[in-house]
Amino acid sequence: MKDQETHQRLLEAAARLFARRGFKDVTVREICRAARANVAAVNYHFHDKLGLYTAVVRMAIDEIRGTSDSARQAGEGASAEEKLRIYVRVFLQRIAANSRDAWIHQLISREMADPTPAFDLIIKHGIRPRLEYLGGLVAELLGCPPNNPRVMQSVAGLQSQLLFCMNPAVARVYPTFNLTPSAIDELARHISAFSLGGIRALRRHRAAVPSAPVKRRRRAS
Amino acid sequence: MKDQETHQRLLEAAARLFARRGFKDVTVREICRAARANVAAVNYHFHDKLGLYTAVVRMAIDEIRGTSDSARQAGEGASAEEKLRIYVRVFLQRIAANSRDAWIHQLISREMADPTPAFDLIIKHGIRPRLEYLGGLVAELLGCPPNNPRVMQSVAGLQSQLLFCMNPAVARVYPTFNLTPSAIDELARHISAFSLGGIRALRRHRAAVPSAPVKRRRRAS
DNA sequence: ACTCGAATAAAACATCTGTTTTATACATAT
DNA sequence: ATATGTATAAAACAGATGTTTTATTCGAGT
Numbered sequence: 001m002k003d004q005e006t007h008q009r010l011l012e013a014a015a016r017l018f019a020r021r022g023f024k025d026v027t028v029r030e031i032c033r034a035a036r037a038n039v040a041a042v043n044y045h046f047h048d049k050l051g052l053y054t055a056v057v058r059m060a061i062d063e064i065r066g067t068s069d070s071a072r073q074a075g076e077g078a079s080a081e082e083k084l085r086i087y088v089r090v091f092l093q094r095i096a097a098n099s100r101d102a103w104i105h106q107l108i109s110r111e112m113a114d115p116t117p118a119f120d121l122i123i124k125h126g127i128r129p130r131l132e133y134l135g136g137l138v139a140e141l142l143g144c145p146p147n148n149p150r151v152m153q154s155v156a157g158l159q160s161q162l163l164f165c166m167n168p169a170v171a172r173v174y175p176t177f178n179l180t181p182s183a184i185d186e187l188a189r190h191i192s193a194f195s196l197g198g199i200r201a202l203r204r205h206r207a208a209v210p211s212a213p214v215k216r217r218r219r220a221s
Numbered sequence: 222m223k224d225q226e227t228h229q230r231l232l233e234a235a236a237r238l239f240a241r242r243g244f245k246d247v248t249v250r251e252i253c254r255a256a257r258a259n260v261a262a263v264n265y266h267f268h269d270k271l272g273l274y275t276a277v278v279r280m281a282i283d284e285i286r287g288t289s290d291s292a293r294q295a296g297e298g299a300s301a302e303e304k305l306r307i308y309v310r311v312f313l314q315r316i317a318a319n320s321r322d323a324w325i326h327q328l329i330s331r332e333m334a335d336p337t338p339a340f341d342l343i344i345k346h347g348i349r350p351r352l353e354y355l356g357g358l359v360a361e362l363l364g365c366p367p368n369n370p371r372v373m374q375s376v377a378g379l380q381s382q383l384l385f386c387m388n389p390a391v392a393r394v395y396p397t398f399n400l401t402p403s404a405i406d407e408l409a410r411h412i413s414a415f416s417l418g419g420i421r422a423l424r425r426h427r428a429a430v431p432s433a434p435v436k437r438r439r440r441a442s
Numbered sequence: 443a444c445t446c447g448a449a450t451a452a453a454a455c456a457t458c459t460g461t462t463t464t465a466t467a468c469a470t471a472t
Numbered sequence: 473a474t475a476t477g478t479a480t481a482a483a484a485c486a487g488a489t490g491t492t493t494t495a496t497t498c499g500a501g502t
Binding site: 164 | 332335340370373386417421423
């Protein structure tokens with residue numbers, strides 16, 4: 001047995017194609033052509049088209065955790081506010097600047113748009129751990145327990161911006177969104193500042209029941 | 222010629238199915254079954270599967286503009302800050318509470334995830350007008366000209382949250398996200414407060430070159 | 443009564459898709 | 473050298489899919 005190398009070529013080709021176009025839209029024949037392998041190779045090495053896909057998903061999950069750990073480590077010892085800024089910067093640099101990892105979050109976005117059976121794996125092992133880290137940061141910034149609903153609301157507010165700005169279609173809507181490596185640092189600063197501002201605003205609200213009407217002075221026009 | 226009514230049934234069935242599962246994933250046979258029509262009906266009435274899809278897209282665009290106009294009208298005379306709050310509330314109520322219009326933004330989300338040739342139409346006639354309205358509001362709140370990049374950055378920050386929280390998959394990630402009609406008002410308040418806080422934070426930044434380092438005092442842990 | 447055109451229906455077509463089957467090359471162990 | 477098991481290759485299969493073709497129905501205009 002000399003090889004295992006077509007196994008690897010299949011994985012890499014499939015990762016790129018699945019991320020870009022989704023599970024259903026990519027054909028087995030296409031993957032095999034890109035990997036310079038026979039049509040039967042997918043079924044031989046991964047039993048199924050779905051088997052290959054979940055293998056790709058497992059790769060993606062590992063990379064997601066890698067990014068989370070990177071950000072966590074880079075922020076060690078810093079204040080919560082600075083940790084959040086660092087997370088945003090690491091996240092954007094790793095996925096937008098580094099094209100090697102770009103496919104991963106393309107895959108996640110696609111799973112969010114229409115989930116396959118593999119989505120549960122991604123949530124459990126990729127997204128949940130990251131949310132817990134961010135949830136801890138935000139809870140500290142808000143000064144409330146981590147299970148307070150507004151914590152997850154804020155985390156979602158931050159994360160939605162990050163996922164949004166990586167969507168290739170967004171550049172067609174907001175023409176100013178070009179993710180050139182030089183623009184990424186600036187984008188990271190904007191998103192950090194916007195999100196920290198949002199969190200600060202939520203902190204001011206009274207913590208108790210939301211039945212209290214939200215009253216706020218209007219500024220002149 | 223008695224009818225035109227299968228034409229209508231096809232449109233309605235197709236809208237629901239395309240929104241839920243996307244252009245490629247829905248079969249012509251499926252649409253015709255749902256519309257109680259023959260397999261050839263799509264090609265007869267719309268020439269193409271794509272012809273039917275673009276007809277659906279045109280319907281969606283009209284509804285989008287309707288929501289925009291509703292929000293704009295409801296905010297007439299109010300301050301910019303209040304207008305933004307009203308926009309968020311109208312938007313969420315119309316698409317999350319009112320299930321009649323829910324399919325539309327499912328369709329948009331899907332087009333963002335992987336665009337079809339019809340995406341350009343949606344941008345031009347559905348999204349652009351809305352962004353210009355929001356851009357005007359935000360520019361006023363930021364106190365800077367509407368073409369300042371941070372305006373679109375803030376608009377994207379707001380819009381990303383709105384699109385994000387309507388994604389059905391989000392409820393699986395953030396278990397607290399249940400869009401029961403009663404929770405929608407609260408969600409709208411949170412998103413408004415978060416976004417206005419973000420905008421306020423960006424306003425404080427010096428307006429000129431971003432080369433100036435972002436310095437900020439750290440709070441005690 | 444007849445014709446014409448529009449709407450529906452049924453069947454057929456060509457193509458594509460995931461998968462399976464069968465055959466072949468080849469390295470290693472006995 | 474022969475047998476064995478693994479990896480690749482080529483061909484075939486069954487099912488689905490968008491579209492086209494051919495018939496049929498039905499109402500209106502003459």
